[in-house]
Amino acid sequence: MTKNVKVRFPPSPTGFLHIGGARTALYNWLFARHHNGKLVLRIEDTDQVRSTNEATQSILESLQWLGLDWDEGPYYQSQRLAIYQESVEKLLKQGDATYIDDPEKGRAVRFKVKDVVTDIEDLIHGKIKFDTALIEDFIIQKGDGFPTYNFACVVDDGLMEISHIIRGDDHISNTPRQIALYHALGFDLPKFAHIPMILGEDGTRLSKRHGATSAVEYREKGYLPEAIINFIALLGWSPGNDQEFMTKQEMIEKFSLKRVNKSSARFDTVKLDWMNSKYIRELPAEKLASSLHYFIEKAGFDTNHLSDAWLQKLAELYKERFKTLSEFMIQTYPFFSNEIEYDNKAVEKFLKKDGVSSLISNTHAELKELKTFSIKEIEDCLRKVTTHQGIGFGKLAQPLRVAIVGKSASAGIFETLELLGKEKSLNRLEYAMKAFL
């Protein structure tokens, strides 16, 4: 075990935290927690044009939502200019860097690559060879006085005594340049671990055209943070057995860079949906109901006068039928709205049939007599009707279902009626009789 493990997650605030960044953050977090080390959060906002405060806030929020906390920071590179300046001067003095002037971009500083960089020993890839003759001199301080990525990154990692750099393997090609800087600046080399990238479903680099790619989008769609974490953890890492569901604690215990894959993975939404649905089903009724509030309001319904008990019952009743929280609203819309839409096919198939008219009006009359409108009474009542008519239960359940929720699929009919309540149920039946029978 390495002593004094210290890692960092350094997002650049030019957009939302995307799924690849989230996983990088997760692996760093897992590694730090596993080794009882520290995780530093550093905002790399050295691009004055593209960095925004909204992006920073959004990234911080996403990390919190995912439950990834940090021990130091957030540090902002834009507030550490004097520190980089010091290193620039050191390199200038050493003759490792020179000024270059550009009439338009101003005065910049360029690092002279003379160091003979040896192969890097990557914790995931093993030896990676570079032809150092191919590495060209590069800018370390821009005309606006801000450091460039490669430079600020090395200065910070060196000063902050980062022990392991765990980042996407799209950074492999930056590594020899950074190593040259470590040498010139006199810092000890950290260990590198380049993790594979997450590709879109089509195998190309993740981008906007792949639909949802940011953490906030997944939250908006109703994915649970635990499901996202579990799912992305498995994109490039596995505990070594067939276990797929893990709590964060289990992941911390089992996480090891040795078990991180070298090859990139595709993001499979279908499997994420499945995993999310599993997590939803395991959520305690109370938590599920409270998570639902946001989505209920978003759908335009007031949650202030909503009964907790009622919502919990509804959530329990439907929890194994939806894969995301937003999908819950689609399915349970008839329970919230006074106006419902009727599916034409369902109406044709189950309502507009011989005998259904009298069946429904009979049922309506029987239900109206019920003093207690709860599952048991409703079931007894409906069973009585079908027995009396000498028909199978399905012959009543389906037309009834369509009449009260507008479609041929719903949770159990007794529960549905109970949760809808006597008044609404009877109203729906009356409406259906008038409109279709």
Place this chain on the structure above:
RNA sequence: GGCCCCAUCGUCUAGUUAGGCCUAGGACACCGGGUUUUCAUCCCGGCAACUGGGGUUCAAAUCCCCAUGGGGUCACCA
């Protein structure tokens, strides 16, 4: 294009470090069947992969080389 990384079912992966226990295991998806008042859940069963070619070896998914394919990177972006 130069340089770099990678390569097991459609997808995520186990197996590769220490070659034999692999007629390659699990999961998602898909296809059948069962349960059920519908849908979903759930249960049972099935389909499906070591990219190709050379080596090394008694033995290769596992080691080596080449080819092919995919990805990354070549900024005063990060």
